[in-house]
Amino acid sequence: MKFTINGKAYDQDVPEDMPLLWALRDTFGLVGTKFGCGIAQCGACTVHVDGTPVRACITPVGAVEGEAVTTIEGIGQTKEGKALQAAWLEVDVMQCGYCQAGQIMTAAALLKETPKPTDADIDVAMDGNLCRCATYTRIRAAIKKAAGVALADTREA
Amino acid sequence: MDDVKISRRLFVSAAVLAGGGFVMGFGASPSEAQSAAARLTDYVAVAPDGTVTIRAKNPEVGQGVKTMLPMIIAEEMDVDWAQVRVETAPVDEKTYGPQFAGGSLTTPMNYETMRRAGAAARAMFLQAGAEALKVPVAELSAVKGTVVHKASGKKLSYGTLATAAAKVPVPDLKTVALKDPKTFTLIGQFKGGVDSPKIVRGAPIFGIDTVVPGMKYAILAKPPVYGAKLKSANLDDIRKLPGVAQVFTLEGKGDFHGIQDCVAIVADQWWYAKSARDQLDIVWDEAIGVPHDTATYAAQAETLLTGSGEPIRDKGDVRTALAAAAKTVEAVYETPFIPHVPLEPQNCTARVTADGIEIWAPTQSPGGGRRLVAQTLGVPEEKVTVHMVRGGGGFGRRLENDYMVEAAAVAQKAGVPVKLLWTREDDIAYDYFRPGNYHRLRAGLDGAGGLSAYQAHGVTFARGGKTAQGAGITPDGFAQITVPNYRLEQSLIETLVPTGYLRAPSSNSLAYVHECFLDEVAHAAGKDPFDFRLHLIETAGKGPAAEGRGPDYDLKRLKVILDTLRTRSGWDRRKPAAGEGFGLATYFSHRGYFAEVAKVRVSPDGTWRVLKVWVVGDVGSQIINPAGAINQVEGSVIDGIGELRQAITFDKGRAVQGNFHEVPLMRMSEAPHIDTHFVLSDNPPTGLGEPALPPVIPAVCNAIFAATGVRVRKLPLTPEALAKKA
Ligand code: FES
Ligand code: FES
Numbered sequence: 019m020k021f022t023i024n025g026k027a028y029d030q031d032v033p034e035d036m037p038l039l040w041a042l043r044d045t046f047g048l049v050g051t052k053f054g055c056g057i058a059q060c061g062a063c064t065v066h067v068d069g070t071p072v073r074a075c076i077t078p079v080g081a082v083e084g085e086a087v088t089t090i091e092g093i094g095q096t097k098e099g100k101a102l103q104a105a106w107l108e109v110d111v112m113q114c115g116y117c118q119a120g121q122i123m124t125a126a127a128l129l130k131e132t133p134k135p136t137d138a139d140i141d142v143a144m145d146g147n148l149c150r151c152a153t154y155t156r157i158r159a160a161i162k163k164a165a166g167v168a169l170a171d172t173r174e175a
Numbered sequence: 176m177d178d179v180k181i182s183r184r185l186f187v188s189a190a191v192l193a194g195g196g197f198v199m200g201f202g203a204s205p206s207e208a209q210s211a212a213a214r215l216t217d218y219v220a221v222a223p224d225g226t227v228t229i230r231a232k233n234p235e236v237g238q239g240v241k242t243m244l245p246m247i248i249a250e251e252m253d254v255d256w257a258q259v260r261v262e263t264a265p266v267d268e269k270t271y272g273p274q275f276a277g278g279s280l281t282t283p284m285n286y287e288t289m290r291r292a293g294a295a296a297r298a299m300f301l302q303a304g305a306e307a308l309k310v311p312v313a314e315l316s317a318v319k320g321t322v323v324h325k326a327s328g329k330k331l332s333y334g335t336l337a338t339a340a341a342k343v344p345v346p347d348l349k350t351v352a353l354k355d356p357k358t359f360t361l362i363g364q365f366k367g368g369v370d371s372p373k374i375v376r377g378a379p380i381f382g383i384d385t386v387v388p389g390m391k392y393a394i395l396a397k398p399p400v401y402g403a404k405l406k407s408a409n410l411d412d413i414r415k416l417p418g419v420a421q422v423f424t425l426e427g428k429g430d431f432h433g434i435q436d437c438v439a440i441v442a443d444q445w446w447y448a449k450s451a452r453d454q455l456d457i458v459w460d461e462a463i464g465v466p467h468d469t470a471t472y473a474a475q476a477e478t479l480l481t482g483s484g485e486p487i488r489d490k491g492d493v494r495t496a497l498a499a500a501a502k503t504v505e506a507v508y509e510t511p512f513i514p515h516v517p518l519e520p521q522n523c524t525a526r527v528t529a530d531g532i533e534i535w536a537p538t539q540s541p542g543g544g545r546r547l548v549a550q551t552l553g554v555p556e557e558k559v560t561v562h563m564v565r566g567g568g569g570f571g572r573r574l575e576n577d578y579m580v581e582a583a584a585v586a587q588k589a590g591v592p593v594k595l596l597w598t599r600e601d602d603i604a605y606d607y608f609r610p611g612n613y614h615r616l617r618a619g620l621d622g623a624g625g626l627s628a629y630q631a632h633g634v635t636f637a638r639g640g641k642t643a644q645g646a647g648i649t650p651d652g653f654a655q656i657t658v659p660n661y662r663l664e665q666s667l668i669e670t671l672v673p674t675g676y677l678r679a680p681s682s683n684s685l686a687y688v689h690e691c692f693l694d695e696v697a698h699a700a701g702k703d704p705f706d707f708r709l710h711l712i713e714t715a716g717k718g719p720a721a722e723g724r725g726p727d728y729d730l731k732r733l734k735v736i737l738d739t740l741r742t743r744s745g746w747d748r749r750k751p752a753a754g755e756g757f758g759l760a761t762y763f764s765h766r767g768y769f770a771e772v773a774k775v776r777v778s779p780d781g782t783w784r785v786l787k788v789w790v791v792g793d794v795g796s797q798i799i800n801p802a803g804a805i806n807q808v809e810g811s812v813i814d815g816i817g818e819l820r821q822a823i824t825f826d827k828g829r830a831v832q833g834n835f836h837e838v839p840l841m842r843m844s845e846a847p848h849i850d851t852h853f854v855l856s857d858n859p860p861t862g863l864g865e866p867a868l869p870p871v872i873p874a875v876c877n878a879i880f881a882a883t884g885v886r887v888r889k890l891p892l893t894p895e896a897l898a899k900k901a
Contacts, residue, residue, distance in 0.1 A: 033417070040446035044392065049384040050377020052567070054518050055599045059835035062518060090377030103375040110367040110802040113810055114237025115374035116381060116518045116567025141844035148835065150518040150568045151237050152813035153806060154846035175774070175787040175848040 019083050023048065024092025034080030038072075039063045041079040042089060050090040050119050054148065061147030062116065064123040065089045071127040073146075090119035098129040098164070105164035113151030121147050125161050134165055137173050185272075185288040185348060187295055188212045189341045197221040197337035199296050199345075202270055210270075219248055219296055225320055225334030227254045230264040233285075234276045234539050235370070236517070236569030238864045239803030242369045244285055246800055250361040251293025251354060252300075253317035254333065261369040266541040266561040274563075276539040277574050277676065279765035279862025282799065286860050291348045296340075298351055303340035304331050356797060365802045370565060382537030382564040385524040387592040391420055392445035393585045394452050394596065396438040397605055400464030400828035401673050402427070405436040408457040413440060416454060418447025421589050425581075431638070431673065432575055433551050439585045445596055464828020467671045472825075473509070475668050476613035476634040480507065484632050484664030487649060491660030496628035500619025504699045506692055507615050509889040510684040511822035512608040514838055515677055519567020520602045523582035526592035531558035536579045537566030544576030548583045559583075570814075571645075571676035575607050600833045607675025608823055608830075610636045610646040612684055616692045618654075624700035624707075625714055628660040631689070636674060637667035643674040650685040653708070653761060654693055656728050657715035671828055678811070679865040682764035683818065686869030687876065687890065690760035694877040695886060704759045704877070705741050709734065728763050736770045736791045736854055737761065743852055744772040744789035751882065754778065755786075758877025760870040767866030768793040771812070773847075773874040777882045781898030785875055787848040788812050792867055795860040798853050807863040808851045815871035817841040822891040 021028045023046060032041050037056075042048045042065070054062030056075045063074040066088040093099030102122050112118055121144070128135055128143035135143070140158055149157065155171075162169050188208035189199045198220040200212030212218065220228045229248055235241040245261045268274055273284070297317050304322030305312035308329055316323050320333045333340070356362070373380050398405070405424060413422045420441045427435040438457060442448035497503060524535040532554060538544050541561045549556040566573055582595035597605070612635045619628035633648035642648075648665055655661050677683060697707035712730045740759075741747065749757050754777050761770040772789045790808055798804045820839050824831045832838050876887040885897055 036444075036446050040444060044444040044446065047386070048377075049379045049386075052381075052518075053383065053520065053596075055835050057599075057834055057836070060518065090375075094376060106375045107367055107371055110365070110371065110806070112237075112368050112371045112374050113239070113806055114518070114566065114568040115368070115370065116237075118374055119377045122375060144843040146842075148518065148840050148842065150516060150570075150814075150840060151806075152810040152817070152841055152846065154813060154841070154843045155809050155849060156806065157843065158846075171848055173848070 019079065021082065022086045024088055025095070032079050035078050037075050038065065038077040038079050038082055038087070039074035042074060048089050048091055052116055052119055054117070059148070061124060062120040064120040064147065066123060066127060069127070069130065071124050090123060093123060093126050096126060098126040101164040102126055102129070102160065105160040109156045109160040109163060111153050111156040111160050113153055117147060117149045121149065121157055128161070129165055134167050135161065137171060185292060187292055187345055187348060189299065189345055191338055191341040192220060192222065195223045195338045197341040199292065201292060203272055207270055219252070219292070221333050221337040223334050223337055225258055225332050227259045227320070229259055229261055231261050232264040232271045232274055233281050234274065234541060234563045234566065236276055236537070236539055236566035236573060238276060238807065239368060239800060240276065240281045242366060243800045243803055244281065244289055246361055246366060247286060247289040248293040250359055251290045252296045253319065255319040256361055256366065258320055263563050266545060266563060268542040274542055275574070276569060277571065279767065279864045279866060282860050282862040283766060290353055291351055294351045294353050295346050295348055298346045299340045299343040300333050300336055302343045303336040307331055307336065307339065362797060362799050363801065366800050367802060380565050381519055381567050382535065383519055383522045383567070383596065385535040385564060385594060387524055387526055390524065390592040390594055391441045391443065391589065392448050392596065393439055393441045393582070393593040394445065394448040395581060396452055396455055396457055397601065398435055398437070398459050398461065399604060400459065400461040401671055402435065402463060403459040403461035405438070406458040406460050408438050408455060410438065413451050413455055416447070416451040418443045419451050423588055425584055425588070428551060430551070432577060433547060433580050434584055439588070441585065441589045441593060449598065461828065463671060467825050467828040469824040472668055479634045479666040479668070480613060480615045480632060484666035486662060487665050488655070488661060488663035493628050493630045493660045493662040496660035497617060497619045497630065500627055501622045502620040502699060504618045504696050505616065506695060506886070506888055507613070508688040508692065509611070509613050510687060511611045511824070511890055512672065513677065513818055513821045514603050514606045514608055514823055515570045515572035516602060516838060516840070517566065517568030517570055517572055520597045520599055521578035522594065522596040523579045524592065524594040525582040525586040527583065527587040531560065532583055533560045534579060534583060535562045535564050536576070537564050537573060538576055538579060539566070539569045539571070539573040540576060544579040547576050547580050551580050552583055552587055570678045571680065572606065574676055577605070599835065603823070603832060603834065603838060604830050607644065607673045609677035609680070609683065610643055610670070610674040612646070612648055614688050618692070618696045620696065620700050624702055626654060626658050626696060626711055629654045629658040630662045632664040632666065634666045634668060636670040638670065638674070640669070642667065643670060645674050645676045645680045647681045648685060650689050652685065652689045653728070653733070653763070654689060654711070657711040657730070672825060678814065679764055679868045682762060682869040683815070683872070686760065686762040687872040690762065690870065690873035691876050691887065694758065694873070694880065705737060705746060708737060708761065732768045732793050732856055733761060733763070735856070736768050736793050739852065739854055740770045740772060740789060740791040743791060743850060746772060754882055756878045756881025756883070758874045758879070758881055760873035760877060762866070762869040764869055765866045766794070766861035767863065769867050769870050771870040771874045773871065773878045775875055775878040775882055777879060777897050779899045781894030781896065783879060783894070783897060784845065785816050785847040787850070788871060788874070789850045790867060791852045791854060793854045793856045794863055794866070795858040796855055797860045799860060804853070804863050805851050808867040809849050811865070811868035812849050812871045813841045813846050815868045816847070816875060819872060819875060819890060819892045
């Protein structure tokens with residue numbers, strides 16, 4: 019099976035029904051993409067397939083054959099990814115950090131679609147990504163920082 | 176966890192690094208410190224190029240200690256934070272003293288000792304500088320890793336002085352001069368986590384990312400009912416499945432923390448192991464689970480609460496005071512079992528060779544895990560090496576090391592290194608749950624609306640006849656200390672279900688129970704909840720405080736945070752719209768004082784949302800790293816709100832809920848605004864992993880009462896409970 023992952027070509031035998039998550043982690047050794055639930059509930063496994071965020075835990079690898087996959091290891095090469103990584107550090111979003119690869123991947127897709135997101139846009143885009151440590155306040159702020167919009171949380175208080 | 180000694184005696188010793196440079200070792204005795212310096216363990220090192228390496232000794236699971244502890248040393252040493260490299264220490268409790276992440280204890284156990292160690296190093300560099308510059312040491316100062324002689328303008332970097340400084344006699348730690356906190360340049364500054372640059376790039380730093388040469392992947396099929404025995408399984412069919420390398424059984428050892436009967440599947444990749452497990456036909460003898468139903472527990476509790484329990488606190492004369500009360504209030508409260516669900520599922524990598532056992536584990540208790548592995552596998556502890564790997568959340572779950580000993584046992588039997596990984600369903604099914612509890616509460620009000628009597632009967636869970644892990648119901652509560660007549664009784668229900676410590680153990684349910692009831696009592700007294708508490712503080716005598724849990728409850732500290740919160744939250748000017756309400760609660764746990772106001776909105780269909788939470792806390796004189804501190808508070812608040820909706824129920828001993836669709840965690844759109852404020856008091860700094868969590872739960876419930884008139888006396892809180900009956 020042929021894939022492009024983070025711009026690099028791979029050609030390897032992988033059972034078609036193996037979820038992309040496990041192919042990335044255990045076949046290709048790209049362990050930045052995380053396992054949290056396996057049933058599309060947490061978003062820890064978010065990657066981009068041709069620019070669209072998908073849950074790698076429920077995406078059979080056969081379905082992405084020939085497509086371009088971007089993971090957290092490669093997202094820094096995009097404009098949005100780079101800005102988000104910098105903002106994440108400036109705001110110091112992380113607690114345990116386990117969810118943050120997925121958060122950044124989802125946020126990168128959001129900024130690509132909506133370069134100046136509102137709080138409502140952020141809520142809709144990010145609701146599928148759980149953070150057990152509950153760093154939501156800072157994820158929101160970091161997305162805004164990366165987007166260059168005002169940081170204040172405009173939701174009703 | 177409760178009785179850990181706070182102050183550790185620390186000794187330091189210095190040595191010259193191979194090739195030049197300074198290294199300072201720590202230990203619990205002078206000889207241990209010497210050998211630590213010689214072996215380059217538990218140390219601070221300064222290389223000739225000025226790089227400072229600090230070993231972080233406690234496990235990092237998101238609570239920020241890997242950044243915070245080294246900051247304390249760097250501050251007193253007067254080195255530039257940009258020059259500091261932080262490395263995770265090896266697990267060696269003889270050298271390091273306790274190495275664990277629990278009880279919010281890292282700060283109180285280490286603040287003072289880390290400061291003294293850093294100050295000793297600074298004194299040694301100053302002395303070495305004095306000798307090199309031939310000036311009195313009093314004329315020198317240390318600035319960002321440089322010794323400065325102001326009068327002559329001469330400077331020498333720590334790197335240059337490192338070898339000489341290592342030969343200066345180590346000053347007495349008891350008398351070494353500490354910096355005046357007013358002159359701190361690093362402590363109190365917002366510093367990002369030292370691992371964060373790796374995290375945002377997806378670098379392999381978590382337990383689950385561990386790769387060892389020749390490693391296979393493993394999954395277990397464990398009994399769905401704790402302690403059930405394996406009857407049969409189609410192991411031969413499983414052996415034939417793709418990618419499967421080995422299939423075998425492990426026998427339970429009857430150790431509550433250790434291995435149970437299980438089937439291990441070892442495969443070339445984890446997905447093969449998981450897919451093979453899906454084909455497993457396994458029969459358990461799980462008859463022992465039959466009596467362990469949530470409904471049965473509730474019925475038992477109801478019966479127990481009609482009688483009296485064993486008294487565990489008794490002061491004054493509650494019976495007489497209740498009989499004499501102008502008014503009495505009574506209520507029954509109930510909380511469910513809830514899970515930990517750290518986002519990184521349990522995992523561990525182990526390699527067993529003739530030389531010993533090597534383990535890579537995301538654990539909060541590496542020393543405990545090491546002992547468990549040694550005991551279970553029958554090897555001396557010295558033969559077990561545990562590498563602390565960053566954990567994707569802990570919340571108390573990783574104080575248990577069941578997954579660690581499982582990985583070691585599988586690796587031993589398989590004869591190859593293995594990475595064991597659980598699924599999320601495994602993580603929930605095999606949790607050591609926060610146990611539920613049930614309470615009947617009675618309060619008496621005197622003629623002036625003050626609290627004259629408080630009686631509580633709590634039903635909690637037991638294992639082997641004794642209060643189960645994490646099931647203690649002695650509150651560090653407020654009414655209990657301020658009320659002249661107080662009695663607490665306890666009854667026990669024997670449970671098979673494993674229980675354990677969840678972030679702010681006991682407090683995370685007791686705050687809800689007692690602070691909601693206190694709100695009921697204030698309401699019955701016709702008093703504002705702030706006024707009611709302040710009146711209690713004014714009239715309080717000394718009572719049975721937080722016995723066994725550190726310092727006595729200091730009501731003066733509580734008063735300050737209440738006053739501050741009242742102002743910050745605009746309590747007296749609040750104007751809730753229809754369906755909105757404000758609620759107050761306070762709690763003292765893990766040496767931290769917290770008071771919180773929640774503002775909620777409840778829709779007619781019963782759905783509720785927390786709009787804002789104001790938090791005021793007192794954790795002593797110093798916030799060491801505000802970046803981590805505020806993050807912990809915000810996380811605790813949102814985590815606590817999430818707990819309002821969670822429950823694990825049991826059907827014949829099996830946990831019913833399976834994954835996040837049945838264990839709802841808070842999501843981005845649900846997270847409220849949070850206003851966090853720390854009151855700095857003249858007390859030693861204490862931890863923040865836990866104490867901000869307990870009060871938010873009752874604050875929200877009290878706000879819901881203010882919004883709807885409905886008391887939330889049973890969790891989980893469902894919309895049905897709040898829906899307006901048409
Ligand atoms: S692991 Fe894929 S969504 Fe949770
Ligand atoms: S930072 Fe721990 S799960 Fe998000």
